[in-house]
Amino acid sequence: MTSLQIWALDGIPEIVTGDDLVTVIASAVGGSLADGDILVVTSKIVSKSEGRFVAAADREDAITAETVRVVATRMAASGHTTRIVENRLGIIAAAAGVDASNTPDGTVLLLPVDPDASARALAAGVREATGAEVGVIISDTIGRAWREGQTDTAIGAAGIRVFDDLRGATDAEGRPLVVTMPCVADELAAAADLVKGKTGRTPAAIVRGRSDLVGSLDLPGARSIIRAREHDMFHTGAAESYAEGYAAGRADASSASTTT
Secondary structure (H helix, E strand, C coil), X not given: CCCCEEEECCCCCCCCCCCCHHHHHHHHHCCCCCCCXXXXXXXXXXXXXXXXXXXXXXXXXXXXXXXXXXXXXEECCCCCEEEEEEECCCCEEEHHHCECCCCCCCEEECCCCCHHHHHHHHHHHHHHHHCCCCEEEEEEEEEECCEEEEEEEEEEEECECXXXXXXXXXXXXXCECCCCCCCHHHHHHHHHHHHHCCCCXXXXXXXXXXXXXXXXXXXXXHHHHCCCHHHCCCCCCHHHHHHHHHHHHHHHHHHHHHHC
């Protein structure tokens, strides 16, 4: 039976622009890392170290700037508008991943420019500094369609297989598995958040017990988790899809009327 250990990494100070996360994390772990360990780091400290702060008196303007495509917009009874959008990384989430919590007044924090590249640099540096072959996941908190609440998911990854591809294997009854491909990177990100929490100022955790997932830094990153648009069955929200279809139907009817 697989045994999994997860613990928060203490001793990480408040991160500011220019901080070397490899040095910070290597100092925090000391000699506790082992081959096959997986380091899960919240995207916020990666963004802070990369200086992803932008001046924004209005967070909504920053969200607009990061938005590639609007998926759905809803206004709550409170008057607050929630926008579900696709951001420049291809991630579909509320507010484009723009974060206004725990940032200096008048600023917001954007996601890393390239989370997979950030993960590769961190994994390579930690491997060199500690001598341990580790994988790295950069996580962020995202809501889920059809379910209330949020969980942490992987937005960057390096040195780790993000999927446990079981297609072609058989289940316990000998039946073939055709589509079974757990996204273990997301599962590990969520598990690590159970010990990191949201308010404990522990932005990193170590997962031990899935060394089978750790490998080359050239493995596909978290970008490979994002479903291609042509396979996305829920490209827009229900109201937006209805409006688009209704407008297309009116246009077709008008064209037919003009032709006849």
